[in-house]
Amino acid sequence: MKLEPLHHFQVINYIEWAPFGIDMSISNSVLWMWLATAAAFFFFHFAFRNPSMVPGRMQLLGEIIFVFIRDLVQKNVAKDGLRYFPMLFTLFLFILFCNLIGLLPGSFTPTSQIIVTGCLAVSVFLFTCVLRIQIHGWGFFQAFAPAGLPVWLLPLMVPIEVISFLARPASLALRLFANMTAGHTVLGVLTFMGLVAPWFLYWIPMGFTVVIMALEIFIAFIQAYIFTILTCVYIDDAVADHG
Numbered sequence: 001m002k003l004e005p006l007h008h009f010q011v012i013n014y015i016e017w018a019p020f021g022i023d024m025s026i027s028n029s030v031l032w033m034w035l036a037t038a039a040a041f042f043f044f045h046f047a048f049r050n051p052s053m054v055p056g057r058m059q060l061l062g063e064i065i066f067v068f069i070r071d072l073v074q075k076n077v078a079k080d081g082l083r084y085f086p087m088l089f090t091l092f093l094f095i096l097f098c099n100l101i102g103l104l105p106g107s108f109t110p111t112s113q114i115i116v117t118g119c120l121a122v123s124v125f126l127f128t129c130v131l132r133i134q135i136h137g138w139g140f141f142q143a144f145a146p147a148g149l150p151v152w153l154l155p156l157m158v159p160i161e162v163i164s165f166l167a168r169p170a171s172l173a174l175r176l177f178a179n180m181t182a183g184h185t186v187l188g189v190l191t192f193m194g195l196v197a198p199w200f201l202y203w204i205p206m207g208f209t210v211v212i213m214a215l216e217i218f219i220a221f222i223q224a225y226i227f228t229i230l231t232c233v234y235i236d237d238a239v240a241d242h243g
Contacts, residue, residue, distance in 0.1 A: 009112055009113075009181070009184070009185075011027050011028060011029050011113065012027060012028050013025040013026070013027045014026050014027060014028065014031065028108045029108060029110050029113055029116065031108075032098070032101060032102070032107060032108040032109070032110050033098060033110045033116070035101060036094065036097040036098040036100075036101045036110065037094065037097070039097050039101060040093040040094065040096075040097045043058070043062070043097075044062055046058060047059050047061065047062035048062060065092075065093075066089070069085070069088060069089045069092050069228065070082070070085060070089075072088075072225075072228065072229060072232060073085045073088050073089075073232055076229060076232035076233055076236055077232050077235050077236045077239070078236055078239075078240070079236070079239045079240070080239070081232075081236075084232075084235055087127075088228055088231060088232060088235075091120070091124075091227070091228055091231060092224050092225070092227075092228040093224075095111060095120070095176070095223065095224040095227055095228070096220060096221060096224035098110045098111045098116075099111055099180060099219075099220030099221075099223060099224060100217070100220045102180070102184060103213065103216055103217065103220070109180055109184055111176055111177065111180045111223075112177065112180040112181045112184055113177070114173060114174075114177045116177075117172070117173040117174075117176040117177040117180075118169070118173040118177075120172070120173070120176075120227070121168075121169040121170070121171075121172035121173035121176075122169050122173075124169070124172060124231050124234065125168055125169040125172075125234075127235075128234045128235055128237070128238040129238075131235065131238045131239065132238040132239075135238070135239055136241075144158050144161040144162055144165070145157070145158055145161070168234060171230075172227060172230060172231075175223070175226065175227075176223050176226075176227055179219055179223050180219075180223065183212070183215070183216045183219055184216070186212050187209060187212055187213065187216065
């Protein structure tokens with residue numbers, strides 16, 4: 001195998017499958033998304049398999065995550081926030097475990113692919129659009145003309161509001177993709193340097209690798225949190241009265 005520091009970003013198809021001309025091949029990205037989903041499921045399964053009044057370590061961690069996301073939703077979605085809790089909780093766990101699983105040696109990080117983060121962002125965007133139309137009907141368009149805005153400012157403000165609204169999925173997708181790609185690129189380069197460095201200099205890139213790995217674990221949580229809280233903000237904006 002050719003030694004390259006960024007080989008772990010390459011998407012490889014394990015099973016080629018294209019029914020009706022639609023590419024539905026099983027790639028390493030798909031496989032590791034499945035594994036991340038399974039990891040999240042089994043973590044909570046074992047955490048709450050035998051719940052007790054005095055929680056063990058796994059149950060305590062599971063409860064902390066559950067309560068953290070519940071409070072996040074309640075604080076940032078003013079109207080019927082808990083109605084959207086299952087979706088937001090699932091979204092947070094999926095992104096978190098996709099971020100974390102990519103730190104395992106020989107693994108793949110699904111969220112380092114713009115197509116993955118783009119699909120998540122577009123799904124959130126379409127959900128909030130449908131929600132806004134469902135709740136407000138034609139009042140959907142009132143959000144682009146803030147109440148009390150002078151008529152003469154409408155030609156200026158409406159295009160700005162529309163562009164800002166349409167930029168939401170791009171912002172969501174690029175932020176997660178860029179952070180995951182940047183961190184894993186640094187890890188890949190440091191690992192590569194450790195493999196090619198003279199034996200008496202191994203400790204320099206390896207030492208930095210440990211530090212960056214700890215930072216990446218923190219970033220994995222932060223990026224899942226940011227994606228989720230922005231989704232909460234967009235849902236809150238969709239259900240709010242803009243009249």
